[in-house]
Amino acid sequence: MTTSLAPDATADPSSLPSRPGTDSDARRRSRSGGDSSGSRWQRLAFGVDQPRWVRPSAFGLVVASAFLYLWNLTNSGYANSFYAAAIQAGSKNWVAWFFGSMDAGNAITVDKPPAAFWLPGLLGRIFGFNSFTMLLPEALMGVAAVALMYAAVKRVSGPVAGLLAGGALAATPVAALMFRFNNPDAMLTFCLVLAAYCTVRAIEKAGWKWLVAAGAVIGLAFLTKMLQGVIIVPALGLAYVWAAPTTLRRRLVHLLGALGGIIAVAGAYILAFTLTPTSIRPYMAGSQTNSFLELTFGYNGLARIFGNRGGGTPSGAPGGAADVGAAAGQSAFGNFAGGGGNGGPGGGSMFGGSAGILRMFGSSFGTEISWLLPAALILLVAGLWFTRRAIRTDRVRASLIIWGGWTLLTAAVFSFMTGTVHPYYAIALAPGIAGVIGIGGAELWRGRGYWPSRIVLAVTILATSIWTAVLLGRDSSWLPWLKFVIVVLGVLAAIGLVVRFDRLRLGAVSVAVAALLAGGLGSTAFTIATASQGHTGAIPTSGPSAQGGFGSGGNGAGFGGFRDRNGSSTEGLPGGTTGLPNGTTGTPGGTIGSGTTGAPGGTTGSGTIGAPGGTQAGGPGGETSASSELVALLKQTTTKWSAATNGSNSAASLELASDTNVIAMGGFTGSDPYPSLDQFKALVASGQVTYYIAGGGMGGGFGGRGGASDTSSIATWVQQNFQATTVGNTTVYKLVK
Numbered sequence: 001m002t003t004s005l006a007p008d009a010t011a012d013p014s015s016l017p018s019r020p021g022t023d024s025d026a027r028r029r030s031r032s033g034g035d036s037s038g039s040r041w042q043r044l045a046f047g048v049d050q051p052r053w054v055r056p057s058a059f060g061l062v063v064a065s066a067f068l069y070l071w072n073l074t075n076s077g078y079a080n081s082f083y084a085a086a087i088q089a090g091s092k093n094w095v096a097w098f099f100g101s102m103d104a105g106n107a108i109t110v111d112k113p114p115a116a117f118w119l120p121g122l123l124g125r126i127f128g129f130n131s132f133t134m135l136l137p138e139a140l141m142g143v144a145a146v147a148l149m150y151a152a153v154k155r156v157s158g159p160v161a162g163l164l165a166g167g168a169l170a171a172t173p174v175a176a177l178m179f180r181f182n183n184p185d186a187m188l189t190f191c192l193v194l195a196a197y198c199t200v201r202a203i204e205k206a207g208w209k210w211l212v213a214a215g216a217v218i219g220l221a222f223l224t225k226m227l228q229g230v231i232i233v234p235a236l237g238l239a240y241v242w243a244a245p246t247t248l249r250r251r252l253v254h255l256l257g258a259l260g261g262i263i264a265v266a267g268a269y270i271l272a273f274t275l276t277p278t279s280i281r282p283y284m285a286g287s288q289t290n291s292f293l294e295l296t297f298g299y300n301g302l303a304r305i306f307g308n309r310g311g312g313t314p315s316g317a318p319g320g321a322a323d324v325g326a327a328a329g330q331s332a333f334g335n336f337a338g339g340g341g342n343g344g345p346g347g348g349s350m351f352g353g354s355a356g357i358l359r360m361f362g363s364s365f366g367t368e369i370s371w372l373l374p375a376a377l378i379l380l381v382a383g384l385w386f387t388r389r390a391i392r393t394d395r396v397r398a399s400l401i402i403w404g405g406w407t408l409l410t411a412a413v414f415s416f417m418t419g420t421v422h423p424y425y426a427i428a429l430a431p432g433i434a435g436v437i438g439i440g441g442a443e444l445w446r447g448r449g450y451w452p453s454r455i456v457l458a459v460t461i462l463a464t465s466i467w468t469a470v471l472l473g474r475d476s477s478w479l480p481w482l483k484f485v486i487v488v489l490g491v492l493a494a495i496g497l498v499v500r501f502d503r504l505r506l507g508a509v510s511v512a513v514a515a516l517l518a519g520g521l522g523s524t525a526f527t528i529a530t531a532s533q534g535h536t537g538a539i540p541t542s543g544p545s546a547q548g549g550f551g552s553g554g555n556g557a558g559f560g561g562f563r564d565r566n567g568s569s570t571e572g573l574p575g576g577t578t579g580l581p582n583g584t585t586g587t588p589g590g591t592i593g594s595g596t597t598g599a600p601g602g603t604t605g606s607g608t609i610g611a612p613g614g615t616q617a618g619g620p621g622g623e624t625s626a627s628s629e630l631v632a633l634l635k636q637t638t639t640k641w642s643a644a645t646n647g648s649n650s651a652a653s654l655e656l657a658s659d660t661n662v663i664a665m666g667g668f669t670g671s672d673p674y675p676s677l678d679q680f681k682a683l684v685a686s687g688q689v690t691y692y693i694a695g696g697g698m699g700g701g702f703g704g705r706g707g708a709s710d711t712s713s714i715a716t717w718v719q720q721n722f723q724a725t726t727v728g729n730t731t732v733y734k735l736v737k
Contacts, residue, residue, distance in 0.1 A: 044547075054159040058150055061163060065170040067138040068531055069179045074131040075534035078656055079182040082538065082668070083117065084134060085652035086110045087182065089661075090121030091129040097121045099273065101282040102648055105640045105661035105688075107675070110648070111286030111299065111668040113269070115223035116184035134182055141190035142179025146170045148462060149431060152197040153438040155204070156399045160445075163414040165438025171524040172430040173542035174368040174423070176531045181540060184225050185427050191221035191234055193431045196402055199236045203398050207244035208254040215261025222266040226300045228428060230262070231413055235405025245397035283674040285648070285667035290674075304419040352414075358417040360426070367471050368542055369426035369433070369522035373411075375464045376433040379440025380404040382456045386447075396443060403435025421538050445512070448497060457493040461515045465490020468522035478544045482525060490518035493689040626657050627728030634658035634691070639736065643691040644680070646711050650695065663689065666711045677710045677717060684735045692718045694731035 013205070046052040079086035082102075086109075090097030093104040100114025101107070119137040127133050146166045154162030169175060178185045187469075195217040202210035214236060221229030237258070241251045273281065273292045287294040295301075322390035361370050380400060387397040410429045414421060444460075447453035469483035493514035495501075502508040529544035633644040635658050642660035645651050651664035665680075666672050675683065683689050722733040 042594070046649055050159070055430070057159065057163055058147075058154075058166075060169070061150060061166050062143060062147050065166075066139075066143045067525070068170060068176060069142045070136075070574065071531065073135050073139055073180060075414045075532075076135070076181060076536055077131055077534065079131075079135065079536055079540075080538055081536075081652040081656055082648055082716050083110065083184070084622045085648075085655045086114075087117050087120045087124060087134050088129045088656060088659075090114075090117050091124030094262040095281065097125075100532075101399045102285070102651060102664050103528040103641070103655060103661040105663070106282040107641065107661075107663040108162055108283040108648075108667055108672065109285045111295065112184055113223045113226060113292075115220055116187040116225070119187075120182065130623045135180060135407050138179055138186040139184060141186050142170075142175065145179075145190045145193045145431065148166050148193045148197045149434055149438075151556040152193070152200045153399070153435055155200055156395045157442045161438040161442035163244055163438075164441050165434045167520065168372055168434035168437045169430055171372070172369065172427075172434070173523060173526045173530045174427045175430050176527045177368075177540055177542040178424055178427045180531060181424075181535060183424065183540075185424060187433065188221055188225045188229060189427050191217050191224060191229065192406075192428065195221065195236065196232070196406070196435070199402060200395075200399060201242060202254075203240055203244050203395065206244040206250065206254070208250075208257050211240060211254050211258045215258035216265045217261075218258075219262040219265025219267075223269050224260070225297050227304075228425075231409050231428070232406045232432070233262075235402055235409055237403040237548075238405060242401060243393050243395065245393045283667075283672070285664075285672050285674075286669075288673060302419075304421070305413065305417045307419040352423060352425075355416050355418050357415055360411055360429070363427050363474065365414070367474060367526060368423045369429050371468055371471060371526075372433050372437050372464065372519065373407075373429075374467050375460045375519065376404075376440070378456065378460045378463065380407065380436050380445065382453075383436070383440045383443065386443075386453070396439060399439055400436065403432050403439065406432030407436060408432075424539070437736045448502065454497050454500075457515075458497040461497070461518055464488050465493075465518040468519075472522050475544065478529075479525065482522065486518055486522050489514045489521070493518050553649065626654050627730065628694070629728040630651065630654075630730050630732070631657045633727055633732070634662075637690040639690045640688040641683075641690070643732075644675075644683075644689050645693040645695065646715075653691070670711065674711065675710070675714070677713045680710070680714050681717070687736050690734065690736050692733040692735055694724075694733070 044517065046057065047055045086096075086100055086102055089101050089104040092650050093101070093106065095101065095106050096104050097118065098114065099106070100109045100117055102110055102113065120134045123133040123137060124130075146169050149169045150162040150166035152162075153165040175189070178189070195214040198210045198214035198217060201207060202214065218230060218236075220235060223229075232412075237255055240258075241248075241255060244251050245256070246254075270292055273284075278290060284290050284292055284295055286299040327629055353359050353364040359365055360373060383400045384397065384404070387394055387400070390397055410432060414425060414429065441457075441460075444453045444457040448457060465486050469487050472479070472483040472486070493511055494513040496507070496514065502511045526543060530542040533544075586663055631654075634654060637643075637660060640661060642658060643654065644663035645654065646665050647670045648664040648668045651662040654660075654662045663675070663683075665675060667674065680689075692714075718733050718735075722735060724731050726732070
C-alpha cells in the first residue's frame with residue numbers, strides 16, 4: 001500500500017484522484033462504468049477495473065507524441081552527417097554495421113559505440129538508406145519513451161500522475177529536438193527510461209528477473225553512449241535496496257544479478273571488439289591505441305568530465321608543421337581540439353556555459369531542459385519529507401528515489417563537468433524531471449486538503465510560471481505576450497489553491513487547468529516550435545529560430561555566424577571573435593599552413609581549413625558540401641575507397657553525396673593515429689584508394705586528448721609524389737594509374 005504525500009494520512013478519500021489499489025478507485029469505476037462488463041470492443045477501448053477515461057487519455061498522449069515526433073520528420077535531411085555516414089555504411093556492410101564504421105570499407109569508426117546505429121542501419125538495408133529510414137527509429141523510440149514514462153509512473157501514483165509525467169517528457173524542447181535527430185541520445189534516453197520502468201516493476205514484488213532486465217538495458221545504454229549510460233545506476237540501485245519487499249540479503253543478491261546483466265550485454269560487445277583482429281575490423285576512432293576501453297575511460301569518459309585532467313594530454317598543435325589543405329588547419333586549431341578546462345575553448349564553457357550549480361539554468365541549457373526543473377526540485381524535497389515516516393517498502397518514495405536520484409545525478413554531472421558538454425546532452429535529464437513532476441504533482445494535489453501540501457503546490461506552480469516567463473524573455477522577439485499570460489495563469493492557480501477555490505463547483509477543474517497551462521504552456525510552445533524546424537550539424541539546439549552552434553542548419557550558422565540564445569549573431573566564435581580559431585579563413589581546397597598555434601579568436605596562426613569541393617566549411621562536426629564535379633569524379637571510381645581526406649566531417653559529406661567509401665584520416669578530431677604513413681602507403685600501393693583530396697579538416701570532436709596523427713606527413717608525401725589537379729575548387733591527387 002503506497003502512501004500519499006499529504007502529511008496527514010486521514011485525508012478525505014473522496015477528494016483524492018484515483019490511485020492503484022484504493023477504495024476510491026472502486027467507487028469511481030462503479031460510477032464511470034470501468035468494470036469488466038460490456039462488449040469486447042468496450043473492454044479493449046476502456047479496459048477493465050479502471051475509469052473509462054484512463055485508456056483513451058493514455059492513447060491520446062501516445063498519438064500526440066507520435067504526431068509531434070513524426071510530423072515532417074525529414075525536414076532535417078541527414079541531420080548530423082557524421083552519424084549519417086556511419087548509418088549509411090552500416091546499411092551496406094555488416095562489419096561496418098556491427099562496429100559503427102564511418103565507411104563501408106571499414107577504415108575507421110565513429111567515436112561512439114555502435115548500438116544507436118543498429119536499428120537505422122537495419123532499416124536502411126531493408127528499405128534503402130534515406131533521411132526517413134534513418135530518423136524513423138529515433139522518433140519511434142521517443143514515442144516509446146513517453147509511453148514507458150506514463151506506464152512507470154501510473155503503476156505507482158495512478159493515471160493522472162502518468163499523464164503528467166508522459167506529457168512533461170513529450171513537451172520538453174530538447175526531447176523534441178533529439179527524438180527527431182540521428183545523434184545517439186535518442187536511444188540512450190529510451191534505454192534509460194526502459195531500465196527505470198523495469199526497476200519500478202522489480203520493486204513491486206522484489207522481482208529479480210525485472211532487475212536483471214534493467215541491468216541488461218543499462219548495458220545497451222552503455223553500448224550507446226558509454227559511461228553516460230550508467231549515470232543513473234546508483235539511483236536505481238538505491239531505490240531497490242531501500243524498498244523491495246524482501247530481506248536485505250536477497251536485495252543485495254538481486255543487485256548483483258543486475259550488475260551481471262550490465263556486464264553480460266556490455267561485456268559481450270567489448271569482448272567481441274577486442275578479440276576481432278585489427279585487420280578485419282575498423283580502427284577505434286577517439287583512441288590512440290585502437291582500444292574500446294581507452295575510448296570509454298579517456299576521450300568519452302573522464303576527459304568529458306574533467307577535461308584534460310581526466311583524458312590525457314592537451315592536444316596542442318605541432319608548431320611549424322607544413323601541411324596540405326586542412327591538415328595544416330588542424331595545427332592551427334591547437335588546444336581547440338582539447339578537452340580544456342572550464343575556461344578552455346574545448347571545454348564545457350564553450351558550448352554549455354561555465355561549469356557550476358547554475359549551468360542547467362544558464363543561456364545554453366536553460367531553454368533546452370530547465371522549464372520544469374525548479375518545480376521538480378521543490379516537489380522532490382517535499383515528497384521525500386512528506387513520506388519520511390512511510391513504511392520502508394512505500395512505492396511512492398521508492399519512485400521518488402528513482403526519478404529524483406536520476407535528476408540530481410545527471411544534473412550534477414552535466415553542471416560540473418569541465419570537458420566537452422553540449423546542451424543537447426540534457427535530453428538525458430528530461431525523464432528524471434518528468435517522473436518527479438508526475439508523482440509529486442499528483443500526490444500533492446491529492447493531499448491539497450491539508451495546508452502544507454496546498455502551500456507547496458501553490459509555490460511550485462507560481463515558481464514554474466515565473467521561471468517560464470524568464471526563459472521566454474530570452475528571445476524577446478518570439479511570442480512576447482505569452483510570458484504575461486503564463487504568469488497571470490500561475491498567480492490565479494496559486495491563489496485558487498490557497499483560498500480553496502477548488503471546493504466550489506467546477507473550481508477544482510478550473511484550478512487544475514490553470515495550473516497545467518501555467519506550468520506547461522511555455523515549454524510546449526517551445527517544443528512545437530523546435531519540431532517545426534529542420535536541424536543539421538553537430539550541435540543542434542532547440543527553439544523557434546533553430547539557434548545553433550558549429551555547423552548548424554536552419555537559421556543557425558557555422559563558424560562565420562554563431563547565433564546565441566537571444567537570436568543575435570556574432571562574427572565567428574562566442575565572444576565576438578572573428579572567423580576560425582586563430583583568425584584563420586577557410587580556403588577551398590586548403591593551403592599549406594605554418595601550424596602556428598593561437599587561442600581561438602586570436603590574431604596569430606596561418607593554418608587554414610578548406611571544405612572539399614570549394615564550399616564553406618560548416619565548422620567542427622558541421623556540414624560541408626562537395627562540388628558536383630568532385631562528386632561525379634568519386635562516383636566513377638571502382639576501388640575499395642574512392643578517396644581519402646582529412647577528418648570525419650569532410651569524409652562524411654563526400655560519402656553521403658557520392659555513395660562511395662572515403663577514408664576519414666585522423667578520425668573525428670583529426671588527431672587519431674590512423675592511418676599511419678606506412679599504412680597509407682600500403683593502401684596506395686595495393687590500389688585500394690583512388691584519390692587524395694586536400695582540404696577537409698577537423699571533425700569537430702574537442703574531446704580532451706592529444707593526438708599523434710600522421711595526416712601532415714601523409715599530405716607531404718602525397719604532395720611530393722603525385723600530381724595535383726583541380727576539380728571544381730578542390731585540389732585532388734590521383735593515387736592510381
